[in-house]
Amino acid sequence: MTRLSLLTTSTILTFALGSTAWAQATHPVTGETLAEDQTFQYRLLDQFPSIDPQLIEETAGGHVARQLFEGLLTQNADGTLRPGVAESWSSEDNQTWVFNLREDARWSNGDPVTAQDFVASWQRAADPATASEYAWYVELSQISNSAAVIAGEVGPEELGVRAIDDRTLEVTLSQPLPYFPQMTVHYTFMPSHQPSVEEHGAAWTAPENIVSNGAYMLDEIAVNEFFRLVPNPEYWGAENVIITEVTGYIINDASQALTRFQAGEFDMMDDLPAGSYPRLEAEMPDVAHSVPRLCSYYYAINQSESGHEALQDRRVRTALSLMIDREVITDQVLQAGQAPAFNFTHWATAGFEMPEIEYASWTQEERMAHAMELMTEAGYGPDNPIELNLIYNTSENHRQIATVISQMWRPLGVSTVLNNFEWQSYLEIRGNQNFDVARSAWCGDYNEASTFLDLLTSNNSNNDGKYANDEVDRLMAESVTMADPQPNYTAVEQILSEDMAIIPIYHYTQNFVLDPTIRNWPMENVENNWYVRDIYRVAAE
Template structure:
């Protein structure tokens, strides 16, 4: 059993015995631990758990515990009922969802179709200033683009409540994977009366009203948060874990030491290079699975960006000079793969195109990089001074140092700067950088979840890459029955223009206490739900 050590700011809590204490699991027959708790490490403090304001994975993981959308996912990533028990469409353009009649908010109010209508309108409404408003447009919901642009009121969005338990969604074009998109936190319901009563403080403990398996009971910013079971949740009788605690620890080495000291049960973002030794020392604890994320460097191509970075030859030279094999094989060492395209190789039904520079040797890439820099008028005799920003992490720092050394022969001088998470997001989002460490994790398992990010309309296109042909391809892909050829063309444009510098495709490498069971190892989106977990008695 883990020793759950709360930080000094936390108050002492009296733990109640769970309903399953010293019983066996109802399906597997395993003997359950007397205390059913789960704790994990977060690299950064999430800025928000408001579903319509979340813009990063840390907040998304918490939202999946506290809120529930129309659909959720099984351990293998396949769809399963959430608030909706049935969903159907005859043409993939008009979707109907039937909501369960026992779904309740944590204050006892029923969850109705109108709660989804309110939340989705709120996400698209410019007044909300959601960083994920573009996601609503990406779903092809009728009038989403016009609402986001301020040309129509939110009430014109293509979603309506036929009755309390029937939600109808109208799309501009057939979208067979719309139900997959409905899993995302942006489309989770929110409680209108609570938001209107508390404003921006509505997600604080004591104020928040949510509809997921857990409720937020305590939080100390940049330290920890706690969740407890929601007794109003429709599946409350099947929830085994009685307490969830998340600890914010920026330093991966410190975090690993605390994990090994039994302070919490799970952490990812392991210290660079630590995986091989951990695998040898604790094979039942360390894991590496495919993760639908791509690590890349964003290049500021806006008016505030460095003049040299407006030249695709310079951007291409920088990309060619990155020795991806060194980063994945010598620094990270945990199953990551070099990336030459943006879309992750494990994306469902995606056919990876052949990117020309991926087939060059590193020596050939280095020679071409030097030629391009010289042709563009730069090099050791006319150096470029750039800044490279990253969010605080030893892993990001090591990669940034290595890349800056790889760029030095090109006459590129790099000034490194790290920032805590919220400051980093603000700086990157306002284009106050030259090059920025970035990563994108799929919001659903289809290639457009990556490729749409680099359209000019996407608010998360922080490098402000603009290419009309690319935009047109992605718009066409959204309404065609076979978008793969268009996705391949889009990837070729990204490579030719070097819109970003892809570095590696993630693996999900993490440590997990072996007494925690039912972790979704096959979910490439890394969507996990604590309501599915349980702790077995230590042997």
């Protein structure tokens, strides 16, 4: 029997703090002098399109949802699992999982959080009527009948999840999946308050309507400007929450945001201006941080029927990839510890062995020479040029990278039109395949290689380039039942490289600045999952 219920140092620290901890002169565990001001402010690059757990499709909304809603499980500072709404969870075969919910879990309106809430929310995620961009994630988790529900072949009530009673949730998978509990941390599996959804429809997440079950509640929002959260008094751990207010500021301009950070307007920002990290690290070593982050930066290539004719040719796609000098991007443009990428899955993914990609071992001169040969073979070049539309979401970093890469492509006879869009418009344009090449990034939804590789299966709704390969689909489906799926993952990475399904560019680091008075930040969480309920502010020295 697998039985998991973890209590780590980070959890003990949080549990040890009483309701008046922020009013005390010193921290009751560490002895640090606490600040009178226990607010937290941070910067966002883009306005999140949604904070509805079943409709979120990007990280900005995911960070906010993590404060507003609590799933069955959450994570410690090092990324290990800890209880959320579920106090314990178990399985005898890794196929039928039972989660025991805590008695004191409450919605912000005082309603109890029940197993039925999770059943309804997960059914909602899979229901075609919801049109969730993450419905595929429910299928990826191997919940029984998920594929049939998503396809509309059976009703949502057929999904393999049921409430044994108010406090006992049973999940039946179509096949054993030992890391299923890790997947429940994701926002898609957070509960939504069904009476609010039914009463208010799409407006249920407005501040005046929203009912949430996390440590915080949505108090105010001004689209493209800011949002504000306040503590949820009904949260089961409310007496341990120290930060009294959370404010997020939406600032597209990274340089402006950094100036405002240095002026003390907020406590944390990532997506630093390209090339700024070495200076910041030298000037403010206790403020600037760079840690591995489970994300890969790549260019999606439109291979749908609406795509550019030249991009349907593998040789052209490969030539575009070979011409990119990734070390220029990582070492000269970004300069914050990012690693050049020749495959999709991030090197820090748990248990993953990096594949040997042939062109990764070549010199850049060898890559460029082969790229020129491939373009000539494909019938393109300076005498038969190609014009490509490259889209990216508004960011000085994305603009700089796109500008550099477009220059690298010129010797191939490729001219590139750069188009930037605000986040919501960019997602819609990319999702509708109204592009030739699109700036993209994928951050792991859980710490296992399938979180990356499943993205490029043909039925994944986030596969915006519409790449399709039957062998990739077969290998990924087979990997779920394998004791050691690494051989399949290696084979998939090789196929993706041979087809040049996408153009990998770099593997992320999480480079950010953080006010040193903010403590207990989860530096070791490679998924970058942070919970404001865990942090606190000490008095400035």
